[in-house]
């Protein structure tokens with residue numbers, strides 16, 4: 001697997017060609033996984049590319065950075081503009097956006113607070129699981145790896161080192177032929193997918209957990225809670241047992257990379273009737289209408305990449 005090189009990468013205030021975008025081998029963040037990042041999507045909307053919930057992602061980036069005393073030397077407005085300009089220069093209609101802030105080269109003493117480097121990558125990355133899984137659902141397994149507790153590493157901060165836990169879980173799940181891993185928390189309750197939040201549906205109600213179950217508070221999760229309530233569904237937020245997943249009528253995972261992907265099977269056991277359920281489908285459809293700019297009442301969730309509608313064509 002390799003990246004298709006994009007034309008431009010933004011690094012520390014400059015636009016660099018793909019091959020010039022490099023980080024020094026002594027960077028503190030490389031050695032200790034000390035960085036924070038975001039995964040954001042830009043969608044092709046009717047009047048040009050639009051970034052889904054940019055403000056919420058940038059708020060989370062700065063909040064994650066604060067946990068590690070990582071002082072981002074740019075304002076959110078400057079980074080927003082850098083993101084938009086990176087998309088414009090690469091001429092993407094839709095893409096995935098990955099801003100990363102990390103401790104750069106300074107010292108490798110663990111107590112050092114090194115200078116901060118910032119990197120913005122954008123690339124074309126359709127749904128990680130693909131259209132078939134979006135429609136039919138995926139087969140997941142309960143991972144033998146537990147999700148670390150927030151008292152060990154704060155799970156609400158999206159830090160690079162956190163993903164070692166996810167990498168172990170997804171690789172182990174893949175080795176047994178599953179699409180994704182579900183991690184339990186240290187108390188044996190459901191935590192989340194390797195890189196997704198989890199929702200169950202029982203008797204017409206949605207259930208999901210929160211930071212007390214050692215999860216990242218996903219922006220797709222927050223959007224789904226809002227969408228479901230706007231559609232008139234009740235959403236209950238509390239810790240969830242594995243049994244509740246196994247006995248759910250429907251279940252799905254949410255995340256920027258996988259959007260809203262149904263779970264059709266857990267360790268060989270069908271969830272509901274083993275296919276995407278009707279409530280999941282309704283919420284998915286509403287979500288895709290929103291990101292494509294087809295729902296006026298959610299237009300404020302979209303940040304246009306080009307300042308004026310139609311500017312892309314004129315430029």
Ligand SMILES: Cc1ncc(COP(=O)(O)O)c(C=O)c1O
Pocket residue numbers: 039192193194195196197215216217218219220221254255256257
């Ligand atoms: C551990 C973890 N949980 C949940 C999510 C979903 O978060 P979001 O919807 O903000 O992408 C992600 C993805 O970033 C994640 O890495």
